[in-house]
Each structure stands twice: as C-alpha cells, then as structure tokens.
Amino acid sequence: MILLSLQGKLKGYDPRTNLILADCVEREYSLDQGVEMIPLGLYMIKGDNVALVAELDEEKDSTIDYTEIKAEPLGEIHH
C-alpha cells in the first residue's frame, strides 16, 4: 500500500469511502529534506486504501513552512 498523504478537493465519496480528489498534491515527508509537494491532478481512490480523511484548515496550512518540516512518512497500516 503506497503511503500517500494527499491533499486535494473532495469531489465525491460513497459508503465504501471511495473518494474522488481534484487538484491532488502528494506531500512526501522525509527525514533529510523538507516536505516535497508533487502535484497529481484528478484522482479516484478506492475506499479500502483510505485510512483517514481530514478537513484542511486552509489559513493554518498557509502559515506552516513545509520546507522546514522533517519527519518520517506515515507508518504503514499493519492489519
């Protein structure tokens, strides 16, 4: 399972948590250099890969300088 932390506009969803995200940007976290933002465009994500859907607080997000943030990527979900 790829460990994406995606950010995008939620276009649609269903009871199985299948999601449609527009203007997707992948945030790649790493220990050595800051967060890398990779634009991906329009994504349809199958529900069972989704762990968590969070609402982004836009202004708070703008205050964070992601080039400074250094962290391991999110851990894998071990079933």
Added chain:
Amino acid sequence: MDDAANSGISEPLDLVKLSLGERVFIKLRGDRTVTGLLHAYDAHMNVVLSQVEETIHIVDVTEDGNPLPPRVEKRSLEMLFVRGDGVILISPTQQ
C-alpha cells in the same frame, strides 16, 4: 483450570462469556498483549476493557542489523476498546 466442556457451552464465544466482568488476558497482533476487566465483546471479537494494562514487546535492531535484547513497554489505561480484527486470543487470567 479443569477442562472446559460443560453441557451448556456450545461454542467458543460461550467461554468468553464466562469471563464477563472478570479479568482477561488478550494476545493481539503486533506483539502486544492486554489484560483488563472484560465488559463487552461481540462476534467480531471487538472488546471493551477497563483497568487495562497493555504490554508491547519490542526488539530494536541496530543499523548493522543485529537485534538488541527485547524490551517491553507497558501502558495502563482506564477504559479501552480493542478492534476485533487485531485479536488473536482471549483467555481468563490465572488468579
């Protein structure tokens, strides 16, 4: 503990039912074990416990790959829900 069979116990869940309100030991995936008072369970092995002590067995590995001696992390929690898909084993604790 004498052997289980009692004419009233027809399926494994009945054994778990005997421990309602009693202290149980639960083995979980990810090298974790949990003990606590059992207050609820269902067919998926979802469980609600109180006065819980969680033990995590960790084996750290140094860069050059040789494992350090295993260590144990303990946590105590007052009320805990455990999702059934992580549960391996439930048994009454030996008092």
Added chain:
Amino acid sequence: MSGFFGFDTSLPERGGQRGPGGGQQHFSGFQASNVDETFALGGAGEEEDLAVYTWGEGGMGGGGLLEGGDELNDETFGDDLGEINNNFQFSSQPATAPPTVKGKIASTQSRYKPKPVSDPFAFSEDDFYSSRPSKKTTTAKAPSRPKPSTGQSGSVENLWNKPAVSSPAWGTAPSAMTKLTPPPSASFPSQPPAPGHIKSLEEIEAEMAQMAIPSTSTAAPTQQKVFSLEEIEKQMMEQIEPPRQATPQQPAPPREATPTQVPGLAGSGYASQQALLDSMFPELGKGPSALGGLAPAFPPGPRQEGQSQPSQPPQPSPEELARMEELHKRITSKIQSMAKYNNLMGSSDKDFITRIQLSQLATADPYTSDFYAQVFSALKRSRMIAEGQGDGPTVVQVGAGMGLGVGGPVGNRFGKMGQNTMTKLSTQVKKLVENRAQHQKITNTAALQGALGRVTRGNAAAPRPVLAIPTSNKPENRPASQLNQQTGIHRAALTKKQVMFALEELYDAILELEQMRREAPPPTAMEEIEIWHAKCQAKVDIIWRRLMVMEPLDISIPHPFISLVNPIKGQKLFPRLLRHLPHTQSITLLSLLIATYTQLDVVFRAPPPPVADASLLTKADRLDRVKREAETDSFLQFVIPGVDMIINRCGLGLVAGMLAISAQRSEVWRVAATRPGVALYTALLSKAQSLIRSPTPDPMNPQQNQQVDPAELEQWSKTFTYFLHVLLPHLNDLFPSSVAQKAAFGPGAYLIGGDAVSDREGQEMERREAEVWGFVAVLAVNAAEEDQTNLVAALREKILHTVQSSRHPNVSPARAEMKLRNVNMFLNGLGLDASMIE
C-alpha cells in the same frame, strides 16, 4: 448543509441549459474548476430530493425492451424512448445528453423518472448523508457511455450488451446480476440427438434446426432454417411473450410443463423474496414493474404449477426425456461459459440486498439492537433531571418506540437536519416499522429462505460459528445446578468454571425476568395479567432453583450458594436477585447466608487491616491484599444493602433466630473481626433495637400502641446476652488499629504507634475504626445495665488511647476530629462524652 464531514459535500447544481460544453458550475463549498467540464456531474442540489433507487433502474439499456406489463411502461420508461442504438448507458444518469434529444433536455429525470423520495433506509444520520450523494453522484460519474467500440465489435461487445438487454427475456431475476440459469426448456422445441456421441455446438444447433416436434402449443412458430444463439433467444422471448399478455395471472406458460423445466426457476426464492419485499414496501419502490412486472407473471412456489396445469399434454416417452435432459445440460454449460462475467452485482442488486438487510434491522422494539444506548441515555437523563439541569427531551424520538439518535440538545446530531427532512424520515421509519410489524404476523420465516440462503431473522446479522466443543459428561463437568441433586451427601465444592457458568445462566434469567417485568400487559386485560404473572413466577422459580439455596447445609465447603456469591460478579447480582424474590424465600436465603457466613471469602480470607508501611509486603502479598480489599468493598457495596433490606422486613423473633444461627454455627468474635461481620451484626442489632424501642405498628389496629411480643423479647435478650458474653473478651481485637499495632513488627510498630503515618492512610484507618465503634455502640444500646458497665470496662484503654491520640500534636485535625466522633458514637449511647475524659 454540512453533512458527515462537517463541510458541504453537496455537488454542483445541475444547470438548466446545459449543452455538452457545460456552463460554469458552482460548488457551495469549492471554487469551480475546469474539471467540471470534463466530469459533468449529476445534480445533487439541496432542494432536489434524493432519487430513490427504484428497483431495476440500474444499467438498463435504451429501447428495444420487449417487455410485458405495458401499462407500467410510461411511469417506468417515460415517453421519449429515442431510437434504439448501441449507446447503452451503464450509469443511471448519462453524463452528456444523448444525440437524439427532441427539444427537451434529456435529463435523467425524464428518461428514468426515479421517484424523488428521500432515502428511507438511512439507519442513522450518517448513513442518511453518506448514502445520499453516492446514489446521485458516484455512480452517475461512472464512465457514462461505452466508447463506440472501434476495432472490437466482436461478440464480447454484444455479449456485454446482450445480457443487459435480453436477461429479462430469460425470465430470471430481472437484474444485471443474472445467474444465467438455463432457459425454460418447456418452450424449446427439441429433438434429442443420438445418445452416446459428443457433439460440437454446430452439430447441436444443426440438430435443433431439424427438430420438428409437432408443437401442441399454438404460440411457438416452428422455423426450419438453422438459427444462431441470438435467434434462439429472440424465439425464446417471443414464446415467453404470449402467455404473459394473455392472462398475466395465468399460473404457468401453457406449454406442457416438461419435467426438465428447472425447478425453482420461475418461482425462484430470489423472485419470491423480492415479491415479499415489495409487498412489504409497496410505496417505497416501484418493484420490478420497471422491468415489465416479471415477478407477478411468475408466481412464487413453482410447486402449484405442476398440479394446476389445465390441459395435460401427452407425456413425452422416458428415453426422449433422457435425450432432452442431456441436450439441455450441454446447452446450459455452453451458455454458462459464455456468460461468466454476468454475475457482477448491478447497483440495483446491491440496493435490493441492502433493503433486505435493513428490513432485518428495523424493529419495533428499540431494546433488541440498541439496548445499551437507550438505557444509558435514559439513565443519563434521569440523573440530569435529578441534578436539576435536565432540559427537555434529550433522546431524539423518531417514530413511535424507535429511538434513532442519541444526545441532548447540546449533542443533538440531528440539529443540522431540516425540519421537513426530520418529519419525512420519521414517517418513513414509522411506515417501515408498522409494515414490518404486521408483516411479521402473516409470513413465516420459510418465505425468507430465498436465493440468499437461510435468512432467519434471529441471527441473520451474526455469523454462526461452526466450531462445536465436544461435551464430556464427567461428573464435575455437568452444569452445577443439576449436579447437586443427585450425588451423595457430601461433594467437592464447585469449580471456578462451574461457578462462572452458573452465574452467567443466572444473569440471563434475571435479564429475561427484568425484560418481562418491563413488558407488563395493561392493567385492564385481566387474563393477560394472569398469564404474564404465571410466566414471571415460573422464571422466578427457575432463578430460585439455580441459586441452589435449598441444597443441604453441609453438601460441600463452601456451600454452592456461597461459591456463587463469592466472586464479585456474583455479589453484583445479589441486589438484583432480591428484588424479585418473595419475602419467605429471601429469609431462607439470608438464614443460609448467615449460617455459612464464615465460608465467604470476604470473611474466611478477610484481608488484615492496611499496614502503614506497604514496603514491608512482598509484591504478591500486596496484589493479593488489593484483590481481597476489592472483594470486601464490593461485598459491602452490593451484598450488605440487600441483607439490610431483608433484615428490615423481619420481626424480632426472626432477628433473634438469625443471631442464634450465627452464634451457633460460627465463632462470633472471628466473624466480628471482619468488616462484613461487623456490618451484618450491626444490622441485626440495630434492627432488634428499633423493634424493641418503637415496635412496628400492627397494620390491623394502628392506634393501639403495639407492645413487643414478650416471648420474642425474651428470646432476643437471651440470645443477645450470650452473644455479648462470647464477644466481650475479644472486643479489643475487633479494632483494625489495635490489630495492626499488634501485627506490626520492627519499624512498622513505631510508625503505627507514633501516628506519623500519612494522613490519607490515617483517615482510611479511622473510617474502618468508625465501623467497629458503630458496632460496639449498638452493642451498648442493646445491653442491659450491668452488661454496659462490663462493656465500658472492656474498652477502657481503647477509649483512653483514642482520645489521647486525638490530642497528639502530629495528628491532623481532620483525623483527630474523626477519632473523637468515633469514640463519641459509643459514649453518647451511654450518656457519656469524650470531653469528660481529661
């Protein structure tokens, strides 16, 4: 409206004039982006209600459906069918307008006319929201039109189209998920091939072509030319056509019902179950009518077809039957191999399944599936009202007896829901429940055994584990309650497993009884009251038997009843038991308890008073003490109040008798040295005293001041005096502080003596002391004159020590005050006071 995610998830309004280019769309939450053009979405506007997924609306293609039940067509298919073409819209709402639009915008509405009824099956607010858009948007967004297959126009493409179009013709379940069961061979003119020779498809078809069975039925035209599978299907459809048009209610197609007709095809459980569901929810969904009302044409229960056949055609000869059978098998396997993609579930099938699941869940009695939430919020509400801040209904009562949501005005998750949606939801749920209630009366569960396998309501939701434990019937493994009746006068005590099992059986019985009590019939219905009362009584008897109180006194050590009350789980059950037991039985129970009091863990293994310095103890010892303390506390919290309740309803004679039992059966001072012992005796003595002081007015003649029955009084004072004399020499050892002092050795002794122990532990010690002082106080009150002086004499140094230590410099004022209060409890009873002591 902020839905499940707390932000507006509703999707773009469906613009009025929307050519293929798509105008600017505005999300209420997000700015429009060019994406919308490429991915024009079905409207999910706020005011536009939900499109209830009428059964069968799924991926049905455009025209070309040779379906019966024409009168339903308009409502189902709308007027402008447009010409028949290969553009089969798999999604219910084609994203772009189909080319042949005659003026009117061919929005989904006109084409499929789904009824705008909000989703009736949202179990909770979240399903309501999360399920709503999906119906409208996600499926709508599925690639709406299979791109005109450029190169690949081979049979696979048609195959894909074929089943979608022709499945109804096969007379099976009217949905994309067609388990292509073999066509009813009845309408299949067949000439059996020569037996024992493997045929290829062409040969089979060739045979079928030359077959010329003098068709008795008028309808089937017999053509001579070789026809491909498609023609066979078309022919099939025509044959199925006439019977339905003639008399839709006619039980079976007029063709002779040959034995090779697949049993259960027409009245398959699937169809009957669906008919059952439609009868349950006529107003909620149009039912299969959208697909030409297949179900009614095939009444459930194929069995009657056989018998009620009007004209009996000449029976085909047995070997002809065998040939038909063999041919039939080969054709079936052929068709099946071609149709292996067919068993994907269309969205309409998923909704059908959901409808079944939800019909299992809807229940008139909210307790069955929502017991914890219902009772928890009721308790919370009553507590809030008790504290005076209760304000108005906090459980959202949606529909009669159907508490859907939880949470007061502050946590009311329905706060955000519009009022009309609330009323709509509650009316639908009410209809759902009422339908279900009267439905339960008429159908038996057999009807539910449809294609989904045995769907019995009871455990439809819970998986039925298969593993069964072999039961060995060694004596100690038989259930506790039966065990005791047969075996000899003395046996081993119950094992922990047996005790736990017996307790669980008791709990189940108690829960049932409590539920029964809740469902008392209305006071007016006299005979119902009789039955109900008898039922409750029967349940009480079962509970009484399971308590094993009537077992002989020395059957085992501990007595079976005592081993039930020993674990905390048993103690917790005690008060709930007493509520249901008649007075006589509870007295028997109490006498047994008192007679076997010393067998109780909390008495036999009573923990020693808390030692000032816990470090003196080994870890195991400390853990054991903690456990025994917990058991004692729980005993005092659960069992003693029950005991007090029984004692309060006893007369003086009974109280005297009970004291006598205890004095006779156990060393009184050992029992009195334990907290449960002190509690029991204090209860007995104080009840006796209150009976003597202000005897209970005789209900018959309340004015005449009731005199204590002299005989009982005599019996009581004799028993009490004996009890006191046995106890006197040990009075000092009853106090936890003196026991601790004696037991402590080494540094601990100084700690206790110097009272330098931490204030918290000190106060705990004082609380324990208070219990014993209370006991000796009630002893003093009951004692005759000279006994009181003996009592004071026996306790002299204890009183002095306590008073002096209360004046000790490093004793906290709080603790000192507690000490004085304890001593005064005793002294005031005798008209003395601690201050008198200098």
Added chain:
Amino acid sequence: MLLIFSFFKTLTDQVITVELKNDLSITGTLKSVDQFLNIRLDGISVEDPERHPHMLAVKNCFIRGSVVRYVRMAARSVDTTLLEDATRREAKEAKK
C-alpha cells in the same frame, strides 16, 4: 449485532483517543460513528506531533473503522454493568 455501535453512540461529544494501526494516535471529540465503526472527530490533536507532523493543519477528520486498533476513553463515560448486560443480551440474541 450492533452492540459496539450502540456503545459508541453514547460516547458522542466525549473526548476520545483513537490509535490507528500505524501507531498514529489522534485525540478529539467524537462527533459521529456508523455501523462500520467509522469515526468522525472534531478539534483533533495528534499525540506525538514531532513524529507525526502530517496533521498539523487539520481540525476535524474521518477515520475508517478498519484502520483503528484502539479507542481510549474516560472510565466515567461508560456504565460497565449496563454494558455487560447488553453483551449478555446480544449473546443470547445471536444464539436464537
């Protein structure tokens, strides 16, 4: 069958901590739950922000039931005796 769902319903508006199977622990107020035990939390905070800065700019979130390992809550928000009774009823219901 819906015992645990019923249990969680009574926890709405209580503060709980959800521990995921990738060791990410999120504390927040339980806003709603469904029968798959999907959870919606408001006003969330991550337990170990240095290790998990991924959610710094997040206020509320939806957690899929299947990725949850534990849910921790205050003992006072649970009536254990009632819960045991409810479990016994559920067990009896399942055996019918």
